[in-house]
Amino acid sequence: MLGEVILVGVMVGAVYALVTVGYSMVYGILKLMNFAHGDVYIFGTLVCLTLLTKYNLHPVLAILIAAIVGGGLASLVELLVYRRLRAEQHRLISMITALGAAYVIQNITELNWGNQVMFFPSIVKSKFINFWGLQISVTHIITLFVAVLCIAVLILFMRYSRYGKAIDCVSQDMDAASLMGIPINRIVSSVYFMGGLLGVIGGVLYSSSYNAVSLGMGFRGTLVAFTAAVIGGIGSLGGALLGGMILGLSENLIGVYISSSYRDPLMYSLLIIMLLVKPTGILGSSDQAKV
Amino acid sequence: MMMGSGKRKWLLLGGLTICLLLVPMLVTDIYILSILNMMIIYSILCLGLNLILGFTGLLSLGHAAFYGIGAYTTAILMTRYNFGFGSAFFASAVLALLVGIIIAIPTRKVRGDYFCLITLAFGEIFRLVATAWIEFTRGAMGIVRIPMPKIFGIPIATETDFYYLGLGILIFTYLTIKAITDTRYGRAFIAIREDELAADTMGINTAIYKIMAFSIGCLFAGMAGSFLAVYQTVVTPSNFRLEESCLMIIMVIVGGMGRNLLAPLAGVVVMTVATEVFRSVADYRMLIIGLIMILVLLLRPQGIFGSSSFKS
Amino acid sequence: MPILDTKDVTKQFGGLVAVNQVSMTVNKNEIVGIIGPNGAGKTSFINALTGIYKPSGGQIFFQGKDITGFPAYKIAKQGIARTFQNLRVFSNISVLENVLIGAHCRIDNPFHHIFLRPLRSKKIERQAYAKVIALLKNVGLEEKKESLAKNLSYGEQRTLEICRALASDPELLILDEPCAGMNSAEMDTLADFVKKLRDEGQTIVVIEHNMCFIMAVSDRIIVMTEGAKFREGTPAEIRNDLEVQKVYLGEQEVE
Structure with a gap:
C-alpha cells in the first residue's frame, strides 16, 4: 500500500514540478508573482479536452496543440499587460495587474466551458500491472514518464542551448544582459511561452490521471506553483522540482492516511510556514539587499 | 497638508456629511438604499485597507478574512450567547484587531510579495475552516436568523435605520483614520511604503508600525463584518472569498490610495455602480472587473482620484 | 570625551572581511572625513555604525553609551542621522x-x-x-x-536628504558621499554648507571620494583601504603622506 501511495505521490509531484517550473522561471526573471499562471494552464487543458472529445484528435497531437495555445496565451498576456509595467512600476502594481489578468482569463474560460467539474478522458488505456508486488496503474507510469521527460528536456535546454544561457543571463541582471545585446523582450516572452507550455502539459497529465478537470483547478494550480516554488527555492529550476515533489508526496500521503479534505489546508500551512521560516526555500540562497 | 487648505476641506466634508444624512429623506427606494448600505460596508473596509495598502504599502490579500472574523463573531455571539449588538460589535472589532496582530507579528519582516502570499493563504485557511467546522460555524449553510440589533433600546429594522447606523460607523472610521494619519504615525506608515530601510534610519521602528497599520486596518474590517452580520441576518463562508479581498483592493486602487481618504471611497462608489450596472451581464462580471483593474493600473496607476502613487 | 568611539569594529560577509578592526573617535563639533578607494569598506563601516549591518565584532560607544548591535531605528533615536550614497529620499x-x-x-x-x-x-x-x-x-x-x-x-534632492537627516536634531550627522554626481560649483556650495553646520555646533562625519572636497571641509581625516584604517591625521598631514598618495592617488588623478 505505502509503495503505491508513494509512487502516486511521486507522479503528482512530477506534474506539480512541471506546473511550477514555468511559474518559477518567470519569477526568476521578472520577480513577478504571476497570478494568471494557473488560469493559463487550465485554459490550455480545456482546449485539449475539446480537441480530444469534440474533434477526436490523437492525444499526442491534442496535447501539442493545447500546449502551444497555452504558451501563446501566456506570452500574449505578457505582451499586452506585463510588458508595459516591467520597467518602472512598484512590484505591487504588477502583482495586482496579474490578478486582474487572472480574472479576465478565468472569465473567458468560464464563458467557454462553464465552471463545473468535467470528465477528462484517460490518454492511455487504464490498466494495472504488477511490478515487484506493487499494483501500478499504467496511466501513472506514463504520466510520470512524460513529466520527467519534459523536465529533463528543459534542463538540457537551459544548460546547453544558447537560449537557455541567455535566459540565465537575463535573470541574473536584466540591464547587463540587455547591454550585451540579448533581446530582452524576446527572452521574457519565450520564458512565458515555455511556462504556459509546460503548465498545460502538466495540467493535461493531471486531469487525465484523475479523469476530471474544472475551472477551480486553475486557482489551485496557481497556489500549487507558488507553494512548490517557495518550498524548493523560488526562481530556481531545481527548487521547483524539489518543491513539486515534496508537495505532491506530502499531499498524497495526507490524503490517503488522514483525509483528503486536509489537502488544501496542508498546502496553505506549508506555504505560510516556509515563508516565515525560510522564505528563500530549501535550495535558494539569501539575497542581501544592497545599501 | 494639515494646515492652510484644511478649512475648505472640512467645509466640503461637512457639506458631504449633511448630504449623506439627508439621503434617506429623498430616497425611499429600498433597492437603492440597499446598494448604499453595501457601499457603506465597502467604504469601511476600504478605509482600513487603504491604511494597510495605500499608506504602508502592504498588499493584503486576506482582508476579507478579517471582515469574516468580525461577521462570524457577531453572528455567533448574538445567536448563541444572547449578546446585544453593542457588545458583539465591540468584541468583533477587538477580535479582528487581535488576529491582525497575531498575523502581523511573525510577518513583520518578510518581503512584500511574501507578505501578500501569507495573507492570501491565511484568508483561504479562514474560509476553509469556516466551511469545515460545522459544529461552530454551521459550515457552508452559514449562520442564519441573526437577531435585529438595538442601539440604546432603539431597534434597527429598516434599510433606513441600517443606513444611519452604517453611516455612523463610517464617519467614526473616517475620523479615526484621519486623526491617526495626520500625525507622525501616518507619516511613518508612508515612509515604510516609500523606503523601509530609510524609514528605519529615521528612527521609525518599522516592525511595530507595520503591525500597527495592519491591525488597525483589520479592526475596521471587523467592524464592517459585524455590521454586515446584523444587516444581512445571514453570514456564510462565501461572503469572504478571495474575490472579496481582490474587489476591495481594486476599489482602493481605482479610487486612489494614500493620503486622500476620499479617493478610496470614490473607488467604492465607482466599482459598486459598475457592478450594479453590469448586473444584467453577470457572466462577464469578472471579465469587467479584471479589465477595469488592468486598465486603471496601466493608464492611471495613481487611481482615478488619487494624486500620488507607487510609481517611481 | 569623544562623542563617538569605535573599538575594533569588524564586519564580515561570509569569508569576506568588509570592515577590519576599525577604531576611531569623533569629538564634538568637528568634521571627520573618511576617504579611501572604492571598496575600501567606508560605506560598510557606516552601515555597521548606523545599525544597518550588525557588526561581527568590536564595540561602538556613542556619547558614552554602548550601542553595539542596536537596530537602526534605535541608533537614530540615540542621535545619529545619516544620508545615503545613492539618494534615498521618499x-x-x-x-x-x-x-x-x-x-x-x-x-x-x-x-x-x-x-x-x-x-x-x-x-x-x-x-x-x-x-x-x-x-x-x-x-x-x-x-x-x-x-x-x-x-x-538632483542637487536639491541631495540637500533635501541632508535636511531630512538634520530634522532629527542629530548629535552626529553622517554624510555618505554627499558630492556624488555634483559639479564643482555645487560642491563648493555644499562644502560651505557643511562648514556652516559645524560652526553652528554640529558634529559631522563625511565619507567622500573626492579629495578636494574632503580636504576643504575636514578637521581630521581617516584613510581606509581594504576594510582597515590606514592613516589618520589633519588634511595637511594626509596630503603630504607619500604612502597615502600611493594607495589612494594611485587610483585616482590628483586634483
Missing part, C-alpha cells in the same frame, strides 16, 4: 513630509494622545511643522515644500 511624497518624517523620533506624540488628548497632539504636530518649515527656509527649499521629492533637481 520620492512620491512632498518635500515637507520628507522632512517631517526625518523629525519622527523628535515628535513626542504618544499614540493614545491622538484620541485622549487631541489638542495636545495637534499642538505637538504644529510645533514640529513650524520647526521643519524653519529648517527648510534655512536650506532654501521652503518654496518647494509642497512639490513631490522626485520632482526636485
Whole structure:
C-alpha cells in the first residue's frame, strides 16, 4: 500500500514540478508573482479536452496543440499587460495587474466551458500491472514518464542551448544582459511561452490521471506553483522540482492516511510556514539587499 | 497638508456629511438604499485597507478574512450567547484587531510579495475552516436568523435605520483614520511604503508600525463584518472569498490610495455602480472587473482620484 | 570625551572581511572625513555604525553609551542621522513630509494622545511643522515644500536628504558621499554648507571620494583601504603622506 501511495505521490509531484517550473522561471526573471499562471494552464487543458472529445484528435497531437495555445496565451498576456509595467512600476502594481489578468482569463474560460467539474478522458488505456508486488496503474507510469521527460528536456535546454544561457543571463541582471545585446523582450516572452507550455502539459497529465478537470483547478494550480516554488527555492529550476515533489508526496500521503479534505489546508500551512521560516526555500540562497 | 487648505476641506466634508444624512429623506427606494448600505460596508473596509495598502504599502490579500472574523463573531455571539449588538460589535472589532496582530507579528519582516502570499493563504485557511467546522460555524449553510440589533433600546429594522447606523460607523472610521494619519504615525506608515530601510534610519521602528497599520486596518474590517452580520441576518463562508479581498483592493486602487481618504471611497462608489450596472451581464462580471483593474493600473496607476502613487 | 568611539569594529560577509578592526573617535563639533578607494569598506563601516549591518565584532560607544548591535531605528533615536550614497529620499511624497518624517523620533506624540488628548497632539504636530518649515527656509527649499521629492533637481534632492537627516536634531550627522554626481560649483556650495553646520555646533562625519572636497571641509581625516584604517591625521598631514598618495592617488588623478 505505502509503495503505491508513494509512487502516486511521486507522479503528482512530477506534474506539480512541471506546473511550477514555468511559474518559477518567470519569477526568476521578472520577480513577478504571476497570478494568471494557473488560469493559463487550465485554459490550455480545456482546449485539449475539446480537441480530444469534440474533434477526436490523437492525444499526442491534442496535447501539442493545447500546449502551444497555452504558451501563446501566456506570452500574449505578457505582451499586452506585463510588458508595459516591467520597467518602472512598484512590484505591487504588477502583482495586482496579474490578478486582474487572472480574472479576465478565468472569465473567458468560464464563458467557454462553464465552471463545473468535467470528465477528462484517460490518454492511455487504464490498466494495472504488477511490478515487484506493487499494483501500478499504467496511466501513472506514463504520466510520470512524460513529466520527467519534459523536465529533463528543459534542463538540457537551459544548460546547453544558447537560449537557455541567455535566459540565465537575463535573470541574473536584466540591464547587463540587455547591454550585451540579448533581446530582452524576446527572452521574457519565450520564458512565458515555455511556462504556459509546460503548465498545460502538466495540467493535461493531471486531469487525465484523475479523469476530471474544472475551472477551480486553475486557482489551485496557481497556489500549487507558488507553494512548490517557495518550498524548493523560488526562481530556481531545481527548487521547483524539489518543491513539486515534496508537495505532491506530502499531499498524497495526507490524503490517503488522514483525509483528503486536509489537502488544501496542508498546502496553505506549508506555504505560510516556509515563508516565515525560510522564505528563500530549501535550495535558494539569501539575497542581501544592497545599501 | 494639515494646515492652510484644511478649512475648505472640512467645509466640503461637512457639506458631504449633511448630504449623506439627508439621503434617506429623498430616497425611499429600498433597492437603492440597499446598494448604499453595501457601499457603506465597502467604504469601511476600504478605509482600513487603504491604511494597510495605500499608506504602508502592504498588499493584503486576506482582508476579507478579517471582515469574516468580525461577521462570524457577531453572528455567533448574538445567536448563541444572547449578546446585544453593542457588545458583539465591540468584541468583533477587538477580535479582528487581535488576529491582525497575531498575523502581523511573525510577518513583520518578510518581503512584500511574501507578505501578500501569507495573507492570501491565511484568508483561504479562514474560509476553509469556516466551511469545515460545522459544529461552530454551521459550515457552508452559514449562520442564519441573526437577531435585529438595538442601539440604546432603539431597534434597527429598516434599510433606513441600517443606513444611519452604517453611516455612523463610517464617519467614526473616517475620523479615526484621519486623526491617526495626520500625525507622525501616518507619516511613518508612508515612509515604510516609500523606503523601509530609510524609514528605519529615521528612527521609525518599522516592525511595530507595520503591525500597527495592519491591525488597525483589520479592526475596521471587523467592524464592517459585524455590521454586515446584523444587516444581512445571514453570514456564510462565501461572503469572504478571495474575490472579496481582490474587489476591495481594486476599489482602493481605482479610487486612489494614500493620503486622500476620499479617493478610496470614490473607488467604492465607482466599482459598486459598475457592478450594479453590469448586473444584467453577470457572466462577464469578472471579465469587467479584471479589465477595469488592468486598465486603471496601466493608464492611471495613481487611481482615478488619487494624486500620488507607487510609481517611481 | 569623544562623542563617538569605535573599538575594533569588524564586519564580515561570509569569508569576506568588509570592515577590519576599525577604531576611531569623533569629538564634538568637528568634521571627520573618511576617504579611501572604492571598496575600501567606508560605506560598510557606516552601515555597521548606523545599525544597518550588525557588526561581527568590536564595540561602538556613542556619547558614552554602548550601542553595539542596536537596530537602526534605535541608533537614530540615540542621535545619529545619516544620508545615503545613492539618494534615498521618499520620492512620491512632498518635500515637507520628507522632512517631517526625518523629525519622527523628535515628535513626542504618544499614540493614545491622538484620541485622549487631541489638542495636545495637534499642538505637538504644529510645533514640529513650524520647526521643519524653519529648517527648510534655512536650506532654501521652503518654496518647494509642497512639490513631490522626485520632482526636485538632483542637487536639491541631495540637500533635501541632508535636511531630512538634520530634522532629527542629530548629535552626529553622517554624510555618505554627499558630492556624488555634483559639479564643482555645487560642491563648493555644499562644502560651505557643511562648514556652516559645524560652526553652528554640529558634529559631522563625511565619507567622500573626492579629495578636494574632503580636504576643504575636514578637521581630521581617516584613510581606509581594504576594510582597515590606514592613516589618520589633519588634511595637511594626509596630503603630504607619500604612502597615502600611493594607495589612494594611485587610483585616482590628483586634483
